[in-house]
Amino acid sequence: MLADFVSSSEKLCQFAIQLLLDPATGAVNFVKSLPFRDCDVQINMLVVDLQGGDRVACDLVSERPDWDIDDEGLLRLALQHHGIRLVEIDYADIDAEPRASNCAFIWSHRDHPVPVSIEKAINRALTAHQGLTIRSLSTLIGLRDPKPEISALVCQGVVMTDLSVKFGPNAIIHKTSDPCRARNLLRRTSNRFGKTVS
Incomplete structure (x- = not known):
């Protein structure tokens, strides 16, 4: 499911493993970009297909650079176009016990x-x-x-x-x-x- 996924981020890799082991997860893919209108919009997020059909893009806010308003707007429109919900994940979510x-x-x-x-x-x-x-x-x-x-x-x-x-x-x-x-x-x-x- 994550054959093409390579990351220097230990936290992102840890989170990918948590997603793969979660019974609610149907599939996990690292999505670099999505086509929208006449361009490819850079996403660079783990996208999770949940059981039941919901799709979620995980924004690791602890590591991403600040978005400018145009890039953020385009990203949101591209995700919405593809039926993907955007959620924020931070280190506290990944490190939550047990x-x-x-x-x-x-x-x-x-x-x-x-x-x-x-x-x-x-x-x-x-x-x-x-x-x-x-x-x-x-x-x-x-x-x-x-x-x-x-x-x-x-x-x-x-x-x-x-x-x-x-x-x-x-x-x-x-x-x-x-x-x-x-x-x-x-x-x-x-x-x-x-x-x-x-």
């Missing part, structure tokens, strides 16, 4: 090998119970600490969790394919995109 620590931990295990037998056991347990705490899941599959395996599966999009809740024994894990749970998680997590720029 999401920041949760995402860092989960992402650090993205390449952790998950044996097929463990993945199948997790899938069976979540199918039978439609959401389990990590503690309960650990007991059911017979693995003392399944957080690395769960993290890898979150990165693969197989399971999901509410990233605004500490990723510990009481965190609840759901199958990504459970549409009811996905809608519930969307309602909770979509609030982080609430700072719409008017």
